[in-house]
Amino acid sequence: MILTTVFIYIIVFQLLFFHLISFPLLALQSEKQRAQLKLDAMLAKLDTPIIPxxxxxxxxxxxxxxxxxxxxxxxxxxxxxxxxxxxxxxxxxxxxxxxxxxxxxxxxxxxxxxxxxxxxxxxxxxxxxxxxxxxxxxxxxxxxxxxxxxxxxxxxxxxxxxxxxxxxxxxxxxxx
Missing domain, CATH: 2.60.120.290 (Spermadhesin, CUB domain)
Structure with a gap:
């Protein structure tokens, strides 16, 4: 019974750890990627030669x-x-x-x-x-x-x- 309780606590801890720590890091990385894509698109516009x-x-x-x-x-x-x-x-x-x-x-x-x-x-x-x-x-x-x-x-x-x-x-x- 104690073993089952410890096992449940470990699983709950891992789930909380993932949701509270890992998930925001993944979300931040995704936001960084979107920002980089926007920046790349703007730079591509600037680098595109224009015919004045x-x-x-x-x-x-x-x-x-x-x-x-x-x-x-x-x-x-x-x-x-x-x-x-x-x-x-x-x-x-x-x-x-x-x-x-x-x-x-x-x-x-x-x-x-x-x-x-x-x-x-x-x-x-x-x-x-x-x-x-x-x-x-x-x-x-x-x-x-x-x-x-x-x-x-x-x-x-x-x-x-x-x-x-x-x-x-x-x-x-x-x-x-």
């Missing part, structure tokens, strides 16, 4: 002076007038956890029918229908990606000043 600026469309201009801090986007043939019937996308990618500040340095776009529209990474509208001569316009993205859509119609004449028949635009972007 990409232009999509035929005869759509270019990204210039691209550095780790920003660059320049401009209409096709800048400083000459841009072509008619354009549908262009400029995608700018900043480093992880940075934002993008887009500042137009020159803006002479047909007020009637040519437009620049700015979107964030989720295709949410940031700024719509920039046209005419919004020269000092600055737009800041809420995230690390910005898409600029430029559309021109069949006419390529600015309605800003009849004496000036130049249609063109240029913007600088910086990562903040």
């Amino acid at each position: 600026c990409n232009v999509t469309g035929v005869n759509c201009g270019s990204c210039k002076n691209v550095t780790d801090d920003g660059g320049t986007i401009e209409s096709p043939h800048f400083p000459e007038p841009y072509d008619s019937n354009l549908n262009c996308l400029f995608t700018i990618n900043a480093p992880y956890e940075k934002k993008i500040k887009l500042s137009f340095t020159e803006f002479k776009v047909d007020k009637c029918c040519d437009f620049i529209t700015v979107f964030d990474e989720s295709a949410n509208l940031i700024q719509s229908s920039l046209n005419g001569s919004d020269a000092q316009m600055t737009v800041t993205s809420p995230s690390n990606q910005m898409t600029i859509k430029f559309t021109s119609n069949v006419n390529n004449i600015t309605r800003l000043d009849p004496a000036e028949l130049t249609t063109r635009w240029q913007a600088t972007y910086t990562f903040m």
